[in-house]
Amino acid sequence: MTVTNRQSGTNVHEIADGIYRINTPVEFPNGGGGFSFNQYLILDDEPLLFHTGPRKIFALVREAVASIMPVERLRHVGFSHVEADECGSLNEWLAVAPQATPLCGNIAAMTSVGDLADRAPRALADGESLVIGRKTLRWFDAPHLPHGWECGYLMEEKTRTLLCGDLFTQPGSDRPPITESDVLGPSEGFRKAIDYYAHASNTRALIEKLAAARPETMACMHGSAWRGDGAKLLRDLADAVSP
Template sequence: METRIDHITGGIYRISSWEEQFGITFNQFLIDDERPTLIHTGTHDQYDAIRGAISQVLDPATLANIVLLHWEGDENGGMDRFMAEAPGSELVGSALSIGLNAHGFGLHERVRGFMDGERLELGKHTLRFLETPHVHHWDSMMIAEESTNSLFPSDLYLQPGDQPPVVTENLSGAMIEAYRGVGIFAHENPVRAVDERIAALSPDWIHSMHGGTLTGESLHYFSQALQEKEFAYAGWLLGRDLTAAAERS
């Protein structure tokens, strides 16, 4: 695994780890501000590489917010390690992620759930929360950052391959193929509704968790593909064909 860190815009850094066996990068985002914030943690095992990248910019012990956009290994598998190192940090997630999962896993202290429209001030940056259920888990949320007009969409708008920090080309065909092969969305409808909501927000930067950050001008390629093509689960799960298994039973 190779990990690099690049400044994208206005104090937002992309930390990207290339994982050859999955054919995608796993990206985390660091917001350098009075209250330093990490948007998704990576997996438990990626901690050392991600921590090392953060320390090129700021002291990981000063992190104030460890943010997860849904409860999953690559989103928050490293949360306990980052929270242990940064004693002043809080785990931030959707109301569902925190109320159901954090509490259910025994985390009651230093956790904070947010509902749609609520805000969190970091200093120069302001996070605004969007609840986006079923894109792709029922506890999923996304975050708009107001000072840079950014959006953190987690797994929406992913692009396979080892992409540069900023992507402007049309990789929507590869995105759709990846969604079909991996099977992360149960249905197109919740995804299309959220995509329409995002298009109306007209973000300048879309910080994808897998691939590169998209610019506002290139978002329409990806939106159009999501609106027009089928990409929901149809028997393929992380590259395995389960349709024969379904027919057997």
């Protein structure tokens, strides 16, 4: 792990071949506990950043990306759904990376991103693949999983890394960059305290679609990334959140 900003603690760690977790720990005021924001940079001929982070930490994330590659090389800025920590600094990234394009699902492009982004988005259909060089990413529509009509996920097929957004949100600001230990327990504890899942009628079916892709690394947006049998972990999640 490399710390790129000592004041904030922002750090970078390669969780899979060419895939870097950029992590900024935060402490909530009034004893609210710790939390973290993760972005994932995928290096290839057309580098991709998944999650932008909130606008207020843009400078920290930019500094971290610059420690790995020139920020102007960025070609794709992807995210799961429209929310500040997912795409709050999207336009800041488009400004510093003149060849970069927003990357999202069709619903997000239609309802929000086509208007709020300074450049037109590249919209992916369910199951559509994007080749960025040696690596190929596949988009999965996942409406309301855990929230947002426009929600979806990317999986990098060579490393079997699922960019799984908010599915396994773990509290705390000092979790390891990647773990093979339990992440479902901490994430379920956090979810039950402030339930942010939509609990749609097809939640289990959507999770099974992700499980069928057999991910081996889960690139979580908050907390540690996770390595192991991703299909089993996802099916355990389905058991936990489905009626």
